[in-house]
Amino acid sequence: MSLTEAPPAPAPQPEEPRELKLRKPSTRKRLVPYWLLLPGILWLVVFFALPLVYQASTSVQTGSLEQGFEVTWHFQTYVDALREYYPQFIRSLLYAGTATILCLLLGYPLAYLIAFKAGRWRNLVLVLVIAPFFTSFLIRTLAWKTILADGGAVVDVLNTLHVLDVTSWLGWTESNRVLATPMAVVCGLTYNFLPFMILPLYTSLERIDGRLHEAAGDLYATPATTFRKVTFPLSMPGVVSGTLLTFIPASGDYVNAELLGSTDTKMVGSVIQSQFLRVLDYPTAAALSFILMAIVLLAVTFYIRRSGTEDLV
Amino acid sequence: MPVLRWIRRNLVVIAGLLTLAYMILPNIVVMVFSFNKPNGRFNYAWQRFSLDAWKDPCGVADLCGSLSLSLQIAFWATLGATALGTMIAFALVRYRFRARGAINSLIFLPMAMPEVVMAASLLTLFLNMGAQLGFWTVLIAHIMFCLSFVVTAVKARVMSMDPRLEEAARDLYAGPVQTFLRVTLPIAAPGIAAGALLAFALSFDDFIITNFNAGSTVTFPMFVWGSAQRGTPVQINVIGTAMFIMAISVVLVGQVIAARRKNNARP
Numbered sequence: 001m002s003l004t005e006a007p008p009a010p011a012p013q014p015e016e017p018r019e020l021k022l023r024k025p026s027t028r029k030r031l032v033p034y035w036l037l038l039p040g041i042l043w044l045v046v047f048f049a050l051p052l053v054y055q056a057s058t059s060v061q062t063g064s065l066e067q068g069f070e071v072t073w074h075f076q077t078y079v080d081a082l083r084e085y086y087p088q089f090i091r092s093l094l095y096a097g098t099a100t101i102l103c104l105l106l107g108y109p110l111a112y113l114i115a116f117k118a119g120r121w122r123n124l125v126l127v128l129v130i131a132p133f134f135t136s137f138l139i140r141t142l143a144w145k146t147i148l149a150d151g152g153a154v155v156d157v158l159n160t161l162h163v164l165d166v167t168s169w170l171g172w173t174e175s176n177r178v179l180a181t182p183m184a185v186v187c188g189l190t191y192n193f194l195p196f197m198i199l200p201l202y203t204s205l206e207r208i209d210g211r212l213h214e215a216a217g218d219l220y221a222t223p224a225t226t227f228r229k230v231t232f233p234l235s236m237p238g239v240v241s242g243t244l245l246t247f248i249p250a251s252g253d254y255v256n257a258e259l260l261g262s263t264d265t266k267m268v269g270s271v272i273q274s275q276f277l278r279v280l281d282y283p284t285a286a287a288l289s290f291i292l293m294a295i296v297l298l299a300v301t302f303y304i305r306r307s308g309t310e311d312l313v
Numbered sequence: 314m315p316v317l318r319w320i321r322r323n324l325v326v327i328a329g330l331l332t333l334a335y336m337i338l339p340n341i342v343v344m345v346f347s348f349n350k351p352n353g354r355f356n357y358a359w360q361r362f363s364l365d366a367w368k369d370p371c372g373v374a375d376l377c378g379s380l381s382l383s384l385q386i387a388f389w390a391t392l393g394a395t396a397l398g399t400m401i402a403f404a405l406v407r408y409r410f411r412a413r414g415a416i417n418s419l420i421f422l423p424m425a426m427p428e429v430v431m432a433a434s435l436l437t438l439f440l441n442m443g444a445q446l447g448f449w450t451v452l453i454a455h456i457m458f459c460l461s462f463v464v465t466a467v468k469a470r471v472m473s474m475d476p477r478l479e480e481a482a483r484d485l486y487a488g489p490v491q492t493f494l495r496v497t498l499p500i501a502a503p504g505i506a507a508g509a510l511l512a513f514a515l516s517f518d519d520f521i522i523t524n525f526n527a528g529s530t531v532t533f534p535m536f537v538w539g540s541a542q543r544g545t546p547v548q549i550n551v552i553g554t555a556m557f558i559m560a561i562s563v564v565l566v567g568q569v570i571a572a573r574r575k576n577n578a579r580p
Contacts, residue, residue: 032404033404033407033408033410034410036400036403036408037404040397040400040401043457044457044460045419047435047456047457048419048423048457051431051434051435051438052434054434055433055434106328106335109324110329110330113325113329114329127561130560131560131561132339132557134518135340135343136552137518137520137534138538138541139537139549140340142537142541143340143342143346145357147339149357191336245424248426252428252430269427285433289430289433289434290430293427300425
């Protein structure tokens with residue numbers, strides 16, 4: 001899955017299909033790509049790009065729903081929004097970051113299993129990874145309420161093993177409770193975005209030539225060394241796109257925080273939602289979602305630079 | 314310690330299967346609780362076995378209405394996004410033209426943005442235009458965010474296509490339309506199907522963008538969301554289970570057919 005495209009390169013790109021050019025294409029023929037692009041691109045411009053412009057303008061408006069809003073270049077809204085809701089921002093990034101790391105740790109073995117060890121079970125396991133997409137994710141998230149319920153089996157086991165003592169000391173849970181705590185929210189986020197981590201990981205692992213593993217073995221590399229020096233570096237594109245596909249939606253999610261958390265675990269998505277749909281304070285809501293977008297885009301750019309894969313195909 | 318050695322040797326398999334169990338666990342809970350008969354309004358604790366919900370899946374007001382609305386929206390959104398997305402994918406892979414980089418970024422951005430940002434900005438557009446929120450605004454939004462995913466899926470397939478097959482068709486005096494319908498389209502079909510399937514799943518399951526742009530229209534995810542506050546009917550679990558089983562059987566049947574075809578083609 002290609003996640004980012006290289007910036008417009010002047011040099012001809014290698015993946016360009018070869019085409020026999022016997023004569024110069026006519027004008028009508030040269031316009032073909034534009035006609036193909038027109039409807040879809042128009043759709044994206046009108047319903048994706050233009051709304052962002054509207055939102056930018058909304059964020060610097062003042063007024064109220066009764067009197068109407070007016071553009072007054074009131075940038076103070078941004079400062080106020082950040083000052084009031086910075087805990088939610090930090091929490092969102094923290095939860096999304098933790099969930100992403102957990103997704104990577106949990107997802108890698110499974111992707112590896114599907115790519116190299118599953119054999120004839122491969123398709124069945126893949127189906128089991130993808131099938132949840134077709135069951136409403138809200139229903140499945142609600143199921144976590146049952147699983148993590150107070151006095152339920154999971155809480156009992158964690159209690160017996162004294163895990164909850166440690167986690168509540170760390171502030172992840174509250175005495176003998178998992179539901180309505182940060183741990184429940186992170187658990188839900190991890191669960192919901194795992195397929196987005198596993199599929200790109202699997203795609204990039206699957207492309208690795210098995211003979212490379214044999215070669216590493218022939219050169220006396222232990223399995224651990226083979227993994228560290230061969231498998232993992234070659235799976236980097238999958239790691240990067242999986243991380244992005246997990247972190248970006250998780251940072252804006254409010255479903256898990258609302259269904260599995262409490263008022264102390266509200267993420268920035270919930271704030272944007274309630275400002276827009278309940279409080280009807282459009283400028284603050286618009287400013288909040290712009291700040292979220294900026295943070296995410298900055299984080300993504302930084303991450304892509306650091307991981308050194310500019311072109312993720 | 315042979316047991317410890319066995320665990321060490323199969324560590325990856327064990328960890329992978331544990332993750333798989335973590336992913337399947339909620340589906341099993343949903344399935345089990347579809348046979349529950351709860352005492353109160355909420356279906357969170359096991360009371361006693363009953364087939365009531367399975368006998369009467371539409372027994373809750375608005376549930377099946379919302380389900381059919383979601384299916385309709387998903388159908389039209391899939392159709393729209395697949396048509397527009399396939400055209401874009403072909404243009405991007407098969408032609409060189411100016412603004413290709415800009416268009417690539419425009420396709421990429423909707424996937425690199427938190428859903429809540431897109432949802433909120435689309436709402437500001439609709440509010441400014443004075444549009445009536447409902448079926449049409451939801452459909453517009455769904456086509457918008459499914460488009461990029463379709464383009465990515467179709468592009469991957471078209472890229473790996475050998476253009477010489479089309480040249481060969483042209484050499485054999487096939488017209489452009491004939492070449493497209495009998496050579497290009499059949500080869501690109503798996504990519505288009507994958508894109509369409511993805512679009513359908515994304516649209517059917519979307520909550521955040523729908524939540525912002527639906528007004529008082531209730532899709533199935535909106536119904537589930539509302540019921541989480543008011544009390545969840547068991548029928549929700551029935552529908553969740555049915556969807557899970559249907560998805561698995563559709564894919565498995567597809568696998569069997571594909572395997573058959575392969576076997577038939579071999580001798």
